[in-house]
Amino acid sequence: MTANISYTTEDISKLLKISKLTVYDLIKKGELPAYRVGKQMRVDASDLEAYKARAKSGTAAAALKVEADEPSYAPQARFRPAVSGDRSSLVITGQDMSLDILAKHLERRAPSRRPLRAYVGSMDSLIAMYRGESDIVSTHLLDGDTGAYNVPYIRKLLIGHAYVVVTLVQRTAGLYVQRGNPKGLQGWQDLAQEGLRLANREKGSGARVLLEEQLRLHGIPARQLLGYEQEETNHLGVAGKVAIGAADVGVGIEKAVSMVGGVDFIPLIQERVDLVMMKKPENLGWIQGVIDVLQSESFLGELRPIHGYDLSQTGQIVFEV
Structure with a gap:
């Protein structure tokens, strides 16, 4: 049955x-x-x-x-209409909790829209947009050569398409270390310390890209970090591994520290989390609706009490094609 x-x-x-x-x-x-x-x-x-x-x-x-x-990270163009039955659906990809709050506000503002949440990393989110499988993607990918967030990656992956990039939040990223920082880690260069055990994120996540870019810039071989191939799927998982002593260090955002005991945080960079939306004629109405929500006092009011968010640029268009 x-x-x-x-x-x-x-x-x-x-x-x-x-x-x-x-x-x-x-x-x-x-x-x-x-x-x-x-x-x-x-x-x-x-x-x-x-x-x-x-x-x-x-x-x-x-x-x-x-x-x-299809192999991973080899996207094929498969654009499809964003309609499900008698309600238009908006697939929102990304892992930050602010996206759940955004989905709730969008559904309140436009009941005819049905937000669908997919919890995947930054690179996979952009690939999903390229494939036509996602409508609103969030990304926080650092380009180490320019110091810029997101736009260098978006321009390469979405070449030939019209889109708009809008800031969601800014937040502090850095290193999770054990309470008291017994390894004395203060910056990216200290990851060269021999014998460090790493709690890593999954390939394509913003934290993984941040780590890989910093290792590249500082000439530190990834294989030198013990546990590099062992992956966690979120910031809490990484912070938790460090907190229980299963790892010496991990890369993530400050907000997770308030949810996990026994771990300290070394702030190193202010990262920008952006939303990307395709500028198709049928999307223009709801795109403006998303921007209106981001700029609304009701949305910002829900985010302000959450530790670790900088909302000074929320709702601002940073790039547009």
Whole structure:
């Protein structure tokens, strides 16, 4: 009996062996009916079985084969309409909690829109936009050669497309160290210290790119850091590893320190988290709506009490094509 069974997007991702972003894309197109329960999107088992039956006819199966055959970080252009049933869906990718607050405000302001949240890193978010699988992406990627955030990467990945880049928040990034900083770490150059155990982030995340750029700039071989290949999927995971003594150092944002005991923070850089949105004619209305929300007192009022945010540039357009 499947009448009372439903699945989360993560469940479907595992069952069909596709990414969560592809699941969201199927929901956006109306191929996979979904509904919201709290903050989660769910799909009834009967609707999943119906989709799988259609897939056997060839069209959906071909789409899944493309997904399975694509190597990581080798995006293929697959732009699709952002409509699911009778409600327009907006897929918002990124991991910062301010995006959850943004999604809530967008749904209040425009009930006809259905925000869908995908919790992936900065690089994967941009690749999802290139593929047409995401509508609003957040990114915080440092270009070590110029010291600029985000725009150098966006220009390379979204070449030939019209888009707008708007600041979401600024926040302090640096090193997580054990309480009392027993290794005496003060800056990026200290990562050259022999025998350091690292709690690392996943490939493509902003924190991972920040670390890799600093290692490159300071001539420190990544292989020198013990545990470099062991990955955590969020800042709390990295800070937690350092706090329990499983690692000596990790890279992340200051905000996580207030949620994890037994860890100190060495501030090193002010990073900018930007939103990127494609300037298609059908998107222009809701893009202005997003900017209006970012600049609204109600949105800013919810972010101000959260430790570690600088909102001085929130809602400002930093780049536009």
